[in-house]
Amino acid sequence: MSEISSGNTRKVEVVFSPLNFPSYFENKDCTVVVIDIFRATSAICAAFESGIESLIPVDTIEKAKKYQQEGFLVGAERNAEIVEGFDFGNSPLTFKNEKYKNQSVVLTTTNGTKAIEIAKEATTVIIGAFTNFTALCQYVEDQDKDVLLLCAGWKDRFNLEDTLFAGAVAEKISKNLRFQNLSDSSIAAINMYITAKKDMYGFLGESSHRKRLSRLNMEEDIIYCLSFDKSSIVPILKGDKIIAAS
C-alpha cells in the first residue's frame, strides 16, 4: 500500500463522458474505471468470463477489418447494431460460446473503446460493469489510489446507466475511510444510485439508451447488463491489450 499523508483520503470522481476526462485527469498515478454498461464493458466482462485470453480494443472499423483479415475473432458495433461484415457486436450474450475460449478477440464499439483509448495514460485502467461489481470494487480499494470513474456516455453526452454504475462503485468504496474525498459528480451519482437501486430497470425506463435497445429487441441484454456479479474477473489494460488482472 502506498503512503498518503495523514488525514488525506483518495479522490473519487465521476467523469460523465470521455470529453470531460482531461478536466479531471490531474494525477496520472490513479485508477481509471472505464464504464459502458449498455454494452461494451458488460460484453468485455462476459468475454473474459467465457475464457478469452485477451481483448484488443480498437477505435475504427478500418483497424477492426485488418485484424479480421489476419484471422482474429472481431466484433464491431455502431449505434447499438452489429456492423455489416462482422460476426458479432457488443452483446454480452454473444460470448456464451465455447469458441471464444483462449482466443484473442478484437472489438470496436461506438463509445466504450473511445473511453478506453482516452484513459490509456493512467497508471491503471480497468473495465467495470455491474457483472463484475464486487471484484472491481475490491480491486479499486486494493490499488489505494485516486479513482476516476469514466463513463463512456453516448457520443460525448451524459447517460443514466453509466452514471448509475459509477454511483454504485462510489457508494461502495466510500464506505472505506480511505476513499472519502468525493467530487460533486460522485455525490450526484451516489445520490442517483441510492434512489434507483431498488429498481434500476424501471429507473432506466425513460433513458435514451434503454429505449434505443428496447426498439432493437435487446431486452435480454438489458437485464443481463443490470445483473450483479456474474464474474469475479477484473479486465485490465496492459499496453494495447486487455487481459484478466491477476
Added chain:
Amino acid sequence: MSEISSGNTRKVEVVFSPLNFPSYFENKDCTVVVIDIFRATSAICAAFESGIESLIPVDTIEKAKKYQQEGFLVGAERNAEIVEGFDFGNSPLTFKNEKYKNQSVVLTTTNGTKAIEIAKEATTVIIGAFTNFTALCQYVEDQDKDVLLLCAGWKDRFNLEDTLFAGAVAEKISKNLRFQNLSDSSIAAINMYITAKKDMYGFLGESSHRKRLSRLNMEEDIIYCLSFDKSSIVPILKGDKIIAAS
C-alpha cells in the same frame, strides 16, 4: 406560438458544463438558460432587480480593465474572490445599493461569463437563478422552443448547485405537456432536485463550491442564492449586452 408537428414535444436538456455545450447544441433556434448559481447569474438577477439598465459580460480581466478606464462600473471575480483593482465581484448582495440604478455594469467571472459567451449563437439566451425562478420558467414556456439548461459548472467540471437549479426548471416546465422530451441529463437533474429540494442548503453541504464559499465567509451569499423568486425580471442577451426581457 410556433407550430410543431403533432406528437412532438420540445426537448429539455441539461448541459453540465460549457465544455459539453457543442454536443447538445444541434438546433440553434432554441432557448438557452445560463446558470451559475454561486454566484454569477444570481448576481446578474440581483443587479437587474436593483435597476441596472444593462450588463456587459466580458471574458477577460483585460477587457474589464478597459471598461473601467472608460468610467463604467466594473466587477471582476476569479476563484470566488474580487480581483484586485476592482470594486466588486459576483456577490449578489453588492447590488443592494442605489448607485447601480440605471447604470451599465460590466462583469467578468470565473465560469458564468464563459457560459454566456459560448451560448451566444442561440436564438434566445437568458439568465437563470433561483432568485428569478418562476419568471424564468414562464419565459421559457412562452418561447415554446427546445431548451438547453446550461450549467456554468466549475472550470469545465460538473457542479451540484447549477444542476439542482437545472433540475428545478426541468421539473417545473415538464409539467407542461409541450416540454416532455427529457434527456438523460434532465432526468438525472430532476431526480436530484426532488431529493434535495426540502433542504438544498443541507444537500449542498458537501459540495465543493459551498465549502469554498464557506471558507471565504460567504454564508449570507449562499443563503441568498438559494432563495426563490426575489425578482420577476428575466435578463436576456441582446448582442453583447444583457438587458431586462420585456
